Amino acid sequence: MKALVLPLLLTLPVFAQNTLTEGEKNAGWTLLFDGESNENFRNYKKETLSDKWIVKDGAITLTKKGGGDMITKKQYEAFEFTVDYKISPGGNSGLMFHVQETEKKPWQTGAEIQIQDNVKGYDPQKAGWLYQLYKPEPEVDATNPAGEWNTLRILITPEKCIQWMNGTKYVEYVKGSKDWNERVAKSKFSKFANFGKPTKGHLCLQDHGNVVSFRNIKIREIKAPAAKSDDPFGG
Numbered sequence: 001m002k003a004l005v006l007p008l009l010l011t012l013p014v015f016a017q018n019t020l021t022e023g024e025k026n027a028g029w030t031l032l033f034d035g036e037s038n039e040n041f042r043n044y045k046k047e048t049l050s051d052k053w054i055v056k057d058g059a060i061t062l063t064k065k066g067g068g069d070m071i072t073k074k075q076y077e078a079f080e081f082t083v084d085y086k087i088s089p090g091g092n093s094g095l096m097f098h099v100q101e102t103e104k105k106p107w108q109t110g111a112e113i114q115i116q117d118n119v120k121g122y123d124p125q126k127a128g129w130l131y132q133l134y135k136p137e138p139e140v141d142a143t144n145p146a147g148e149w150n151t152l153r154i155l156i157t158p159e160k161c162i163q164w165m166n167g168t169k170y171v172e173y174v175k176g177s178k179d180w181n182e183r184v185a186k187s188k189f190s191k192f193a194n195f196g197k198p199t200k201g202h203l204c205l206q207d208h209g210n211v212v213s214f215r216n217i218k219i220r221e222i223k224a225p226a227a228k229s230d231d232p233f234g235g
Contacts, residue, residue, distance in 0.1 A: 017058050017215055024218070029080075032072065033060060033217040043068040044099075044106050044204065058215055059086070062093075065209040069106050071099060071202040078157040078222040081203065084215045087127075089146040090120040091210030094131070097156055098175075098201035100194070106204045107131075108192045111175070113154065113163060115212065117146035128152065128165035132187040133180070134173050142168035149215075157222055158199070175199075 018035035032040045035058040042049050052067030053060055060070075076097075087093060092115070099110035112131040116123055118141055127143050127150070129135040142165045144150050153164040156175070163170045173180060175196065189195040205214055 018217075020218065024220075027220060029218050029220045031218055033215065035059075035215065040073055041070050042073055044071050045101050059213040060205075060215070060217075061213040062207055062211060064211070065207070067207045069204050069207050071106065071204045073202075075201050076156075076203065076219065076221060077200040080153070080155050080220045080222065081218070082151060082153045083205075083217045084149045084151050085115055086149050086213040087115060087117050087146050088211040090117050090122075091146065091212055092116040092121055092123060092208040093210065093212040094204075094206040094208065095152060095154075096204040096206065097154070098196075098198045099204045100198045100201045102194060103192065106202075106206075108189075109194050109196075109198055110201060110204060111196055112206070113152065115152070115206075118143055120146065128163060128170045130163065130171060130173070132189065133183045134163075134171040136170045140168060140170070142166045142170075151216075 018031065018033055020029055020031050036055060038049055038053065038055055038060055041053075041060070046068065049070060050067045052063050053070055054063055081097075083095065085093070094107070094112040094115050096106050096110035096112045099106040103109055111133065114123070114125045114127050114129045114131050116127050118126050125131050126135070126139075126141065144166065151166055155162040158175070160172060160174055162172045180196070184190060184196055203219075
């Protein structure tokens with residue numbers, strides 16, 4: 001009788017969501033969302049956050065249109081930031097930085113990194129692009145399908161800004177440079193005098209009328225000049 005050979009089952013590590021590793025803590029990262037509290041956020045030009053943004057299953061989710069744009073209570077200047085997002089089929093949202101509450105809409109001061117379902121979404125600006133300003137050359141789509149989690153990472157400093165989607169570097173630029181200003185002048189943002197001008201401001205997660213979820217929201221403020229490495233995340 002042959003011996004029954006059972007397959008060897010490997011136990012893969014399960015990484016806790018909405019937490020910081022010891023390495024991240026030592027590097028100066030701060031957790032903006034612990035999976036239970038939305039205390040670090042409020043609505044644009046409001047003191048509180050709409051109840052249409054709910055905390056459930058370890059994520060902050062915009063459940064329906066009318067929740068309003070959600071911003072960090074604190075303002076940031078130079079920083080690294082990472083967030084996981086899950087967009088609904090055909091959905092659209094965005095991540096803005098250096099937002100000031102001087103205009104009617106947050107995107108009238110803060111540049112927007114597009115978030116959308118690249119398959120069924122209607123906007124020609126794809127997820128991970130800096131809206132109407134910078135896109136990968138050549139174009140690449142590293143996103144996971146709608147309904148699955150994606151990780152967006154950004155580095156924002158006076159010396160350079162970089163955006164990654166799921167570990168793939170998309171774009172690099174210098175905010176306020178000659179190239180930046182020329183691109184802004186050719187975009188829809190040219191009509192807004194304060195667009196892209198602030199060097200410090202809130203981070204904003206957009207209500208574009210579609211269901212979207214966010215988790216693992218982390219930031220590391222940069223006090224010194226940016227590191228020479230193109231990838232401060234080490235990957």
